Amino acid sequence: MTHRPPLAIIYEHPDWFKLLFAALDRRNVAYQPIQFQDHHFDPENAEAPAPLVLSRLAMSSFLRQDEHPIFYAQSLYASWELSGARVINGTQALAIDASKARQMALIQSLGLDIPATRVVHRQADIIAAAKTLRFPVIVKVNIGGSGAGVSFYETLEELTQAVANGSTPKSIDSVLLVQEYVPARGQQVVRMETLNGNFLYAISLNTDGGTFDLCPADVCLIDKPRITVREYKPDQDAIRAAEAIARAAKLDIGGIEFMIDDRDGARRFYDINGLSNFVADPLNVLGWDPHEKLVDYLIQAIEKIREKAA
Known part of the structure; x- marks a missing residue:
């Protein structure tokens, strides 16, 4: 068996994870970055590249390449999990992330409101x-x-x-x-980020309604000057709902989005997103960098795997 690092990170977008890699480097966490491009696997020799794998697969990858890895990843992660690896946002989370219809069914099953x-x-x-x-x-x-x-x-x-x-x-x-179509009160949607099934932070995104593209990361905001991003303080009901959704979806890390329906005041959840690029300019928006929390989580996960193997 070849020597493996404790962590592998598999991703598709070439620029979105530089801040995460920098945070891991600062904390001296050994990891192997793997791009989906040029990747292949052998089902008869399915050892994962590391005992812990972090999936950073974007559903928007089909916009950047016709031969996207969305369906490939489902088979790949299953193969790694069957070999004994832990995949963060693995097959169960990916099944929800890759189907808005399943997201609506899951949210509704929890007694929460969704758009009709x-x-x-x-x-x-x-x-x-x-x-x-x-x-x-x-x-x-x-x-x-x-x-x-x-x-x-x-x-x-x-x-x-x-x-x-x-x-x-x-x-x-x-x-x-x-x-x-849900008319969002104040033209505002809220994205609540979760980590390990727990609330991490929330942001509000305000738009003039001219776009449905509300990605809050740095690389997403370059050509969207009509969107403003601010920290948002959700009430306890919203936090409990987001945590319930994340746990039911087996989502290790990801965002839960809702808006307040201006017609009746209902909080309608409409998206579960397994890829958290985190907010642009986090120190100014939040006052802290959520990448540090993610690295803490990864270090704890690595230690748990080592303890189990000892």
Whole structure:
């Protein structure tokens, strides 16, 4: 058996994890960075690159490459887990992260509010589904990222024309969500970050409504000047809800997003995101760097694995 570091980090985006790598280097944590590009595995020799693997797979990877690793990762992580490795945000979390339909079902099962939603797998069924909802509606791809694959329709006639001319969104897994458009109170959405099933911090993202792309990381905000990011102090009900969602989703690290429906004041949860790039400019927005908390968590996980192996 070749010598392995205690930690491997597998990722797709070339720039998003420099701050994490820098934090690990400062703390002298040995790790192996692995990019999905050029990666392959042998199911007959499925030893993981490390006993602990951190998944940093972005659902938006399909926007950057046609041969994206989203479905590949499902098989890869299963293979590593079967070999005895622990994968942070592994197969169970990935199954939720890669399906907005499953996210809606999970959130609703916890007794929490979601946008009124219909799920279809054929373009031809969009109209029938939409007729059971209040307009305006959005059509959303099941696997998306950075706001991709979300279209807004004010009327049934507008949606019918879009279906007829083939301009409605197309999901890479052929599953679509038709949802009532939720007018967010104050044009504000909230993203609550969790770590190990516990609340970490929250931010509010305010937009003029001109985009569904509300990624709060540095590389995401470069071309989105209409979005402002601030720290948000959620109430205990919101914290308990986010923690319940994260634990039910087997999400080791990730974000839970909600908005307040301006029509009735309901807190509607609409997204579970397994990739936390963390907020841009955290020292100014939060007063502390969440990467340090993540490194603490990784060090503790490494120590637990070592104790179990001893």
